[in-house]
Amino acid sequence: MAVSIDLTDPKSEALSAPPVSPMPANMAEKPALIGLTRDEMADALGEIGVPERQQKMRVSQLWHWLYVRGVSDFADMTNVGKDLRVKLDSHFTIARPEIVEERISEDGTRKWLFRFPPRGAGRPVEVETVYIPEEDRGTLCISSQVGCTLTCSFCHTGTQRLVRNLTAEEILAQLLIARDRLGDFPDRDTPAGGIVPAEGRKVTNIVMMGMGEPLYNFEAVKKALLIASDGDGLSLSKRRITLSTSGVVPEIYRTGEEIGVMLAISLHACNDELRDVLVPINKKYPLEKLMEACRAYPGLSNARRITFEYVMIKGVNDRMADARDLVKLLKGIPAKINLIPFNPWPGTDYECSDWEQIEAFADFVNAAGYASPIRTPRGRDILAACGQLKSESERMRKSERLKLETMMIAGHGAD
Secondary structure (H helix, E strand, O other), X not given: OOEEEOOOOOOOOXXXXXXXXXXXXXXXXOOEOOOOOHHHHHHHHHHOOOOHHHHHHHHHHXXXXXXXXXXXXXXXXXXXXXXXXXXXXXXXXXXXXXXXXXXXXXXXXXXXXXXXXXXXXXXXXXXXEEEEEOOOOEEEEOXXXXXXXXXXXXXXHHHOOOOEXXXXXXXXXHHHHHHHHHOOOOOOOOOOOOOOXXXXXXXXXXXXXXXXXXXXXXXXXXXXHHHHOOOOOOOOOHHHEEEEEOOOXXXXXXXXXXXXXXXXXXXXXXXXXXHHHHOHHHHOOOHHHHHHHHHOOOOOEOOEOEEEEEEEEOOOOOOHHHHHHHHHHOXXXXXXXXXXXXXXXXXXXXXXOOHHHHHHHHHHHHHOOXXXXXXXXXXXXXXXXXXXXXOHHHXXXXXXXXXXXXXXXXXXHHO
């Protein structure tokens, strides 16, 4: 049974970190240091009077406290002088946004609903982030936009209109809060130079597969992922970071050249006619152009393959003829195909393919030389599975959610 946590209750046994305070009222009024490049941070320090000769050293100190130690209060930066800490606090923020809700699935998957402060004349916005624990890894699924413009017909997120892009700070905040909640930063009693060993991390992988199309927010995503992979900070290997796109072809080239992370393609169909319906961006960037961009992705090899995501929809794209077309389409591309059982959501007319059909489909693709694991559905009971994310600001009515969760629990034994 799913668990919904009261974040104001310090006695909650489900928490692995102290309760999170509500979003500070002045968080939106001060510029954030999180999400700035080193050069931008040095410039920001210069604007508040830090001498140029000190800026590199101060940036190094801040970088360590923010991304190695995970502090969210300047007062905790014990090797920074008190006067400077006070000045930093009066001009900048490093506070975390508010956690509105934390839900824990019966399979251990966690889903958070985060509220970010207004930007400019806008209103506060909310996004969802999911953590999936597995035996050999812990994967965090991060959002890049509030809502989505792509209207993929099988995706719940696609039914929510685009509100705005997330900033680099907001993208990174999802990772920082997840590490807070999972106890993935050093304890406060650890010496200032202490770090968490890589093998002890809860979050080992991140995937840009949450709400939104990452490549329609390229600059912020780029900045956030380069900070996440920085060896002197969060230090996630670029081979453990995967960016998933529905096929924004021009930015696929840029992703390989400027970010250098692993690539995933939200494919779901092997001909333009069907993909135009399932993934409407295909009308702008058809399969021929998409495959050209994939074949040209820098560093592509059998050790650095592109992942193609293929949601299995009953009677739509799950025939053996579709499997043959898939193998033909990907010929010559070092690839892995993730077969994703369709995850239902209120209002959809699609159904998940029969399990026997999914296995037959996978067997055919495997026999053709492509790894084609069937993705185990995770977090369905808390609407955290692939294609189910949708922020609280446009969430389904409570009755609809309870109805779906009851259906998921009743059908759990068939998965």
